[in-house]
Amino acid sequence: MSLLDKIVANIAPHDCLGCGAEGALLCRPCLAALPPLPVPLQPHGLLYRVQARTVYRGVAKQLIWKLKSAGAQAAAEVMAAGMVALLPAGERPVIVSVPTATGRVRQRGYDQAQLLGRQLARQARLPWLACLARSGQLHQVGANRQQRRWQLHDSLRVTQRRFVRGAHIVLIDDVYTTGATLEAAAEVLIKAGAARVDGLTFAYTILE
Numbered sequence: 001m002s003l004l005d006k007i008v009a010n011i012a013p014h015d016c017l018g019c020g021a022e023g024a025l026l027c028r029p030c031l032a033a034l035p036p037l038p039v040p041l042q043p044h045g046l047l048y049r050v051q052a053r054t055v056y057r058g059v060a061k062q063l064i065w066k067l068k069s070a071g072a073q074a075a076a077e078v079m080a081a082g083m084v085a086l087l088p089a090g091e092r093p094v095i096v097s098v099p100t101a102t103g104r105v106r107q108r109g110y111d112q113a114q115l116l117g118r119q120l121a122r123q124a125r126l127p128w129l130a131c132l133a134r135s136g137q138l139h140q141v142g143a144n145r146q147q148r149r150w151q152l153h154d155s156l157r158v159t160q161r162r163f164v165r166g167a168h169i170v171l172i173d174d175v176y177t178t179g180a181t182l183e184a185a186a187e188v189l190i191k192a193g194a195a196r197v198d199g200l201t202f203a204y205t206i207l208e
């Protein structure tokens with residue numbers, strides 16, 4: 001898709017993915033109707049709190065697909081609007097996007113978690129900090145769970161350390177699958193001096 005196509009896709013009026021009404025990519029009633037998780041997520045590793053707005057299926061799945069293709073900006077706006085209420089009330093955390101594997105970013109031309117995190121920070125009027133970098137390709141084939149965990153951990157690097165020290169960070173990603181990436185990111189951030197790290201994603205994959 002050309003850059004022009006991408007721009008047009010973001011300007012052109014959308015049809016609501018839920019009800020078909022013309023206007024937004026997902027209208028307000030349809031956004032509000034996205035089901036919350038059946039049970040709250042449990043914090044794990046060094047994550048203080050973990051949350052997801054909805055389950056990864058139906059409209060939510062379509063939104064995530066959009067975030068990775070044409071209409072990415074519109075999708076990020078809608079998803080962020082659905083996540084704002086899940087930010088810790090009365091606190092001023094720093095928003096940090098979980099970096100997507102570099103190969104996929106190169107292929108797509110942008111990092112979808114970064115797009116989402118920035119949009120959320122803008123809507124919530126919170127600072128967004130690019131303090132995590134991901135290097136190298138993971139060689140997950142044949143690696144067991146523990147090995148994958150270490151590979152993931154090794155590929156994440158903290159930058160901007162002086163802003164990380166003592167900070168309350170909310171890590172943002174589009175989809176929560178195993179939670180391994182969030183957990184590895186929390187670990188390197190706490191090690192770099194962060195005071196508290198939460199995880200917040202738009203969707204949560206219920207493994208069947």
Ligand SMILES: [Zn+2]
Binds near residue numbers: 017021031
């Ligand atoms: Zn609708």
